[in-house]
Amino acid sequence: MAYTANPTELSDLHAFDEDLRAIRHHIHQHPELAFNEQATASFVADKLKDWGYEVTTGIGQTGVVGSLRVGAGRRSIGIRADMDALPILEETGLDYASQHQGVMHACGHDGHTTMLLGAARHLAQTRRFDGTLHLIFQPAEERGFDSGATAMLDDGLFEKFPCDYVFAIHNHPGMPLGQMLFREGPFMAAGDRVFIKVKGVGGHAARPHQAADPLVAAAHIVVALQTVVSRNVDPDEAAVVTVGRLLAGQALNVIPDSAEIGISVRSFSTEVRVLLKKRINEIVESTAAAHGVSADIDYVEGYPVLVNDAAANELAISVARELLPADQVVAETKRLMGSEDFAYMLQRCPGALVRLGNGPATDGRGLHNPKYDFNDNNLVIGAAYWSRLVETYLACSEKA
Known part of the structure; x- marks a missing residue:
């Protein structure tokens, strides 16, 4: 019988909110370009080790994988976050703006990494799943060719860390804060x-x-x-x-x-x-x-078409519907002309990419813009979503 008692709710992550914001701001202040994410990778690895994960570094040069096995379940799931920044001079004026001249997190990878770290901490504390969790922190998504996804795959990512499904989130300026966008099949160009x-x-x-x-x-x-x-x-x-x-x-x-x-x-x-x-x-x-x-x-020839697996996409939608109000879940959103190297991982392992509304993109604050900033109010949403997705797929047997 599936374990359903006390699945993760948004309120469960509220206690982490201040810590998550501090983590995100730290990463934002110290951006690193493709395959140079040494400090970010070290920061991530140290956090995962502190929380009890088995950590492997150097996958795809600067990639990190944190693994946590609970119970005897045979299922496994992977969740990926990208870590690299862009060669853009930041113009946000934030007190946590980039300290590296000409480099900034203008695509929200600082937020993606922080959301996954939030889930990592929560899941390590609660351990309400039965199986194997692999958290994949990837370098060099912004490279456009010879990217971090291919580097990690060439290093045997899914041979060393087998996954039944693999998932990722990318923020989406211009859509309502916290709204989750899904699409089965071809999603990104x-x-x-x-x-x-x-x-x-x-x-x-x-x-x-x-x-x-x-x-x-x-x-x-x-x-x-x-x-x-x-x-x-x-x-x-x-x-x-x-x-x-x-x-x-x-x-x-x-x-x-x-x-x-x-x-x-x-x-x-x-x-x-x-x-x-x-x-x-x-x-x-x-x-x-x-x-x-x-x-x-x-x-x-750059990144291939990103294709979401039907079963993985349906699982992702079902979890969002359990966690969020109905108007925050868009099950059939439009295709996007942007590209994502997560497409390479989906060619090797079924899974799905989810888009997460980042709020208004006014005054040019869209992706890859010097005034862009990830919305901190999404950190709890993303962390709670990843936690509940893991709990749902790696459902435990109910204890007597």
Whole structure:
């Protein structure tokens, strides 16, 4: 018979609220970039050891896994939080703002890590589960390629720490505070990056006929790329091709000899992802040739589509419905064009990513913005949610 007495409620974590805020502020003040999270990893590992976890460090360079086994249950569950920050100069003006110039937690990974630490402490104290819990603190989610998820997987993450399911949370500015957002199947897009160098022949601005202008060619490439989605992708599909960089020249009287274009490409299906790559390459090469210049293309395939397992997603929703008011649970939210390297873990182990509303994103306070800050009022919600999820999946046999 499943153990149901005294499952975790939000009120159970209220006593931790002040401590969780202090932890989050400490991590926020000491942000570290991808694969440089030594201090953060050490901080996490020390906390887990103090609470009785078996701790393994150095998984995926700076990753940490804390394991706790209770009872004789054979089930196992993994929960992942990311630890890295971004190369952004903080402009929040907070008294706990980043002490590392040009580096800040502008995506809320300080909050993700703190919520999981809160659950770790509570679960170690209550031990109301029967099975194995693996807490995965991952580096380098923001890297965009060769990320922390792949590094941990390459180090044998799920071979060393087998999980029936693995879960993660990412905060979501612009949605109501504490609202949990779910979606079965494809949830977040694949994210690819394209680096193009258009090479021509430079010259004097007064004698353009003696040059091969790469800037004009680059401008035509940028315009032509706007047709990739509008004229090549099925309107029932979703895709984005965004040119985020166009660099060329310095002096007004000089035609440069090269121009650089940077593109972000997003998609949800393998077929569309292949089509986008094909058309982008064709447009760049043919447009460059038409203008008498050449183009070098470095097409970097980034994170894959994040796909939530149906059973894991349903489990995640059921726990949220038990813990939160009905209007705080959105069971079928929209797909998101952002990308997440947790997708790699979901390719190897079934599980689900949950989005957690962070409140208004006014005054530019969205993700990756120098004014962004994780909402501390979510710390208890996230910690309580993780605790109850673990208790639900690793349900104990009722004691006599």
